Amino acid sequence: xxxxxxxxxxxxxxxxxxxxxxxxxxxxxxxxxxxxxxxxxxxxxxxxxxxxxxxxxxxxxxxxxxxxxxxxxxxxxxxxxxxxxxxxxxxxxxxxxxxxxxxxxxxxxxxxxxxxxxxxxxxxxxxxxxxxxxxxxxxxxxxxxxxxxxxxxxxxxxxxxxxxxxxxxxxxxxxxxxxxxxxxxxxxxxxxxxxxxxxxxxxxxxxxxxxxxxxxxxxxxxxxxxxxxxxxx
Amino acid sequence: xxxxxxxxxxxxxxxxxxxxxxxxxxxxxxxxxxxxxxxxxxxxxxxxxxxxxxxxxxxxxxxxxxxxxxxxxxxxxxxxxxxxxxxxxxxxxxxxxxxxxxxxxxxxxxxxxxxxxxxxxxxxxxxxxxxxxxxxxxxxxxxxxxxxxxxxxxxxxxxxxxxxxxxxxxxxxxxxxxxxxxxxxxxxxxxxxxxxxxxxxxxxxxxxxxxxxxxxxxxxxxxxxxxxxxxxx
Numbered sequence: 310x311x312x313x314x315x316x317x318x319x320x321x322x323x324x325x326x327x328x329x330x331x332x333x334x335x336x337x338x339x340x341x342x343x344x345x346x347x348x349x350x351x352x353x354x355x356x357x358x359x360x361x362x363x364x365x366x367x368x369x370x371x372x373x374x375x376x377x378x379x380x381x382x383x384x385x386x387x388x389x390x391x392x393x394x395x396x397x398x399x400x401x402x403x404x405x406x407x408x409x410x411x412x413x414x415x416x417x418x419x420x421x422x423x424x425x426x427x428x429x430x431x432x433x434x435x436x437x438x439x440x441x442x443x444x445x446x447x448x449x450x451x452x453x454x455x456x457x458x459x460x461x462x463x464x465x466x467x468x469x470x471x472x473x474x475x476x477x478x479x480x481x482x483x484x485x486x487x488x489x490x491x492x493x494x495x496x497x498x499x500x501x502x503x504x505x506x507x508x509x510x511x512x513x514x515x516x517x518x519x520x521x522x523x524x525x526x527x528x529x530x531x532x533x534x535x536x537x538x539x540x541x542x
Numbered sequence: 543x544x545x546x547x548x549x550x551x552x553x554x555x556x557x558x559x560x561x562x563x564x565x566x567x568x569x570x571x572x573x574x575x576x577x578x579x580x581x582x583x584x585x586x587x588x589x590x591x592x593x594x595x596x597x598x599x600x601x602x603x604x605x606x607x608x609x610x611x612x613x614x615x616x617x618x619x620x621x622x623x624x625x626x627x628x629x630x631x632x633x634x635x636x637x638x639x640x641x642x643x644x645x646x647x648x649x650x651x652x653x654x655x656x657x658x659x660x661x662x663x664x665x666x667x668x669x670x671x672x673x674x675x676x677x678x679x680x681x682x683x684x685x686x687x688x689x690x691x692x693x694x695x696x697x698x699x700x701x702x703x704x705x706x707x708x709x710x711x712x713x714x715x716x717x718x719x720x721x722x723x724x725x726x727x728x729x730x731x732x733x734x735x736x737x738x739x740x741x742x743x744x745x746x747x748x749x750x751x752x753x754x755x756x757x758x759x760x761x762x763x764x765x766x767x768x769x770x771x772x773x774x775x
Binding site: 317318320321324454456457458459460463480481482483485486489490492493494501504505506507 | 553722
């Protein structure tokens with residue numbers, strides 16, 4: 310039986326051997342929800358980068374510059390970090406370069422893995438089907454918030470474990486904690502996620518709609534994969 | 543309202559400012575359960591040390607040498623890491639030097655705090671009363687397992703938050719996760735704790751009795767405190 314692990318924050322990723330494994334990167338509020346939304350809405354590819362300057366350099370090559378720092382759109386960029394930005398006509402058929410506080414980092418820190426895909430509630434079922442079919446050991450890499458574990462990414466990890474529970478074995482206690490959290494709260498996930506400290510921070514920016522959107526399940530069947538440094542569907 | 547934070551593993555303790563705060567160190571299986579049991583059973587003091595050699599040096603000064611590595615008693619030591627060892631006549635009135643895989647480390651890494659106390663299910667109520675009366679911000683420092691979060695310490699953190707919920711505010715999502723985990727499982731904590739990977743490891747050593755003992759609630763009213771490098775009641 311293949312195993313499924315949960316890394317609660319990028320600061321603990323060194324505890325997880327990634328070689329030969331499939332990594333699912335998760336940043337529910339909002340990077341991975343944006344990536345899934347973009348690729349489901351005809352964005353051609355999304356390139357995660359660590360630094361703002363890398364984004365700007367790619368901007369000169371025709372990439373849409375996307376991203377935020379501490380929840381706020383970066384000055385001079387084309388779009389921010391809202392899933393609604395990724396549904397606009399202006400991004401269709403384009404490539405996007407994205408730099409965010411937490412999500413980009415988690416993707417880049419997963420590079421040792423055999424394969425990196427992107428998870429969110431928006432494509433939960435599609436991700437579950439994908440990893441069950443791959444028959445590989447899986448690490449769910451939660452982006453968290455500035456190195457600390459967060460509620461919404463942990464909830465997603467629990468939801469994904471729950472979908473795979475009959476065919477995969479949770480490995481280590483962080484997986485058990487995430488699964489129990491999901492079992493306890495799956496009937497009120499939005500309510501719980503809105504109590505998270507990340508949601509509290511983002512509410513200050515008047516983007517409650519974003520948060521509700523990011524908690525919708527199975528809206529898109531895409532599974533973004535990292536291929537040559539770019540996420541494609 | 544004072545805050546209550548949860549650090550899920552010593553590897554994340556740098557994310558928590560400890561100055562001026564009260565730290566509750568937790569290592570349910572089994573170091574902090576042993577410390578509480580010992581001080582409730584007339585051990586004079588318990589000195590946590592990092593290395594085996596420090597324990598041995600203290601042994602020559604009359605300390606009982608206690609500890610384990612990977613769950614097994616250290617060769618040449620007087621006692622291991624079972625709470626039953628700490629109830630024997632041989633330790634009453636004595637000082638104990640303890641070195642364990644996870645617990646000692648968590649205590650030593652908390653040194654910046656204003657005050658360090660020891661928590662376990664065995665003294666849960668006493669710890670809750672103590673911190674409510676102190677009116678300080680609290681960090682619950684979970685020892686985990688070799689740097690990874692574990693289930694039983696996280697459960698304890700949730701239980702302690704629950705006891706203090708009316709008078710303290712959970713700070714950051716790790717506190718919310720721990721609290722939700724407790725709410726979800728408080729009727730079957732022993733069952734859940736026995737599923738933990740730590741319990742799985744320890745079962746191999748035939749010490750199920752230890753694990754059940756460590757999950758008993760409010761057996762002892764003591765609150766061990768670190769004073770001049772030694773834990774006393």
